[in-house]
Amino acid sequence: MTSAVPGPVGADLPEPLPRYLTHLRVSRRLADRTLLLYTDALRRLAAAAAEQGLALDRVLPHHLRRLSGKLHGQGLAPRTLALQLSAWRGFYRWWGREGGVALNPVDGLRPPKAAKPLPKALPVDQAVALAAHQPDDGNPALLARDHAITELLYGSGLRVGELVSLDALPSGSAAGWIDADDATVHVLGKGRKRRTVPVGSHALKALAAWLPHRADMAAADEPALFVSNRGTRLSDAQVRSRLRALALSAGLPTSVHPHMLRHSFASHLLQSSGDLRAVQELLGHASISTTQIYTQLDFQHLAKVYDAAHPRARKKAG
Template identity: 60%
Template sequence: MLASATDAELVQAYLDHVRVEKRLAERTVILYTADLDKLQANAQTAGVGLRQVQNAHIRRWVAQMHSGGRSARGIALILSGWRGLYVWLGRQGLIDHNPVQDVRAPKAGKPLPKALGVDDAVQLATHVQEDDDPRLEARDRCITELLYGCGLRIGELVGLDVAASGTARGWIDPQAGEAHVLGKGSKRRSVPVGRAALAALAQWLAVRGDWAQDDPALFIGGRGQRLTPQQIRVRLKRRSMLAGLNTPVHPHMLRHSFASHVLQSSGDLRAVQELLGHASISTTQVYTRLDFQHLAQVYDAAHPRAKGRGPAKP
């Protein structure tokens, strides 16, 4: 019966199979239907039936979807639906090859790291939450200043102790204006600490003793114990919301902001690599894309000929 079925009948039989025998959710079946409608339309345009589709056809259609702006993830999902149909047709003995075999969606580009603008970063650092316990405010401001002012990872920040010792993973030397941290791969590095961060540190150390017990950690909670990364994430998110920022801020966003802003001002990629503790310059190069994105935004906003930037219309 299926041997003489039309393409539309084959697709319907397959959809009945995934709905009844595989018990896929109705939403999934609806998505499969749309994907297979696209497959049939492509095959008709190429002048072939579904059973005559070749690997080259599939690759051409993937390329067309990609050039048309379809995301890599979207293409992968469509290919999954097509692949399932052809696997089923093979099991029915209706085809002797799967044209979707070994066809993969284009690799998805890595998303740019999210960074704050300079004004937002300063607003977050200088925000004062007056109804908070002054000790909490001093601690949270110091955390913010160090994350943004030094580009520290959250693990490096949490590992800071009040003073250098044989067991300390990291510490700050206020006289030298340097933070000594233990980064990825147990690699130590030193980064400069700016005046704003040093001032915030002094304010926090002046009240830290109210909570201090035996824990050497620089950042502690009300019970005198070292803060966890999750506790810092919660406090930073809260601070960003109370400061009126449009997006919740997480610790790594401040590291990205640090790198982006230093690169915008200096143009020295190698120095940014050293400050961040990246083993490879290729890891740091993502910030050049952020830098260009910033320059493009400035151009669009300021240049009198920027409106409608793009290819000239014939």
């Protein structure tokens, strides 16, 4: 007699489900939480088969397609449905090897696509406050560097990798550099595509304040525009860490990372200009569809303004 999963987990399920769960626990060594999730998925499968008077070896793809649609209609998220299908598929694959079924009824079934989460952007006032924030305490050189970094990330929408790749002076090997006279930054983006982005007056002023400190900090042969205390090129992780600390110092109510400033740059520019193509070019997106997500952020902003201001908008009952 084959033992089931110890305790109540899976003990109430029809055979061969307890044997399969034992296989997952003993042979596959699944973690307890994962085993519970698989048990829940298989319990749904068993209940659906029983409701239709079907033995588990008589379940067909259209039965599972109907069950998946029902679960989705009940509010199960696409990721949860993907786990359900994975548990069912694994069970029938194992049972097929055991000789219980000839075909796997889950093969070919796919969960609905999960909606891509909207990028998080700071409100305009918070983004401006962060870019302008210069703490009174701390190392003046590092404060000047961090101020220039923040102004560039928000003012030009650079990726953090593009920012740390900037060199102080243009050269044949430079991945990117800033032309202060022309108020532009030249970067090497994704797919090794070059693009030129305007640099605002606040960023240029912050860079001018940083450059004398850089001359003192940078190692003799270091070309990087932004360097660490050791005089070497600043890393992505160091920028992220410094930006988090700066946001806390500025009193922002949310954790800030470099890409959030890029999202804020795009969203705020689109709110003001409405020019999606221009935003696409400035961000260096290969496809306009990538940039279109910011139209959703823009609509969210408009909806909040409407709800707060229009006399016929939905307002919370007072």
